[in-house]
Amino acid sequence: MSDAPKKRPWFRFHLSTAVLLMLVAGILLGLNFHVVTDGVLYIVFGWPFQVYWPDLSNRSSSEGPSPTMELGVLMCDVAVCFAILYFLWRISEWHIRRKERRQ
Numbered sequence: 001m002s003d004a005p006k007k008r009p010w011f012r013f014h015l016s017t018a019v020l021l022m023l024v025a026g027i028l029l030g031l032n033f034h035v036v037t038d039g040v041l042y043i044v045f046g047w048p049f050q051v052y053w054p055d056l057s058n059r060s061s062s063e064g065p066s067p068t069m070e071l072g073v074l075m076c077d078v079a080v081c082f083a084i085l086y087f088l089w090r091i092s093e094w095h096i097r098r099k100e101r102r103q
Contacts, residue, residue: 017092024088028081048080049073 031047045052051074
């Protein structure tokens, strides 16, 4: 029998990679909330692009500002976040597996 280690399937990853991805996903979620003050406090959602924000054009109305949401920009935000997580996963696994091969 061969003593060579078996090749790990592509869909399995290390615990340290999972922890790193969870931390970065939490940071990305935290970046999605912006507080904007324009006389009144508003919360704006979206990173790196603003996706959901109050429409301040009708400030004189009694019901307040109406929210505005851009679905195309939302898809761009989701794609950017998934790309960050994907490349972080690939780099982390490459680094760990390279260290395993050297030993």
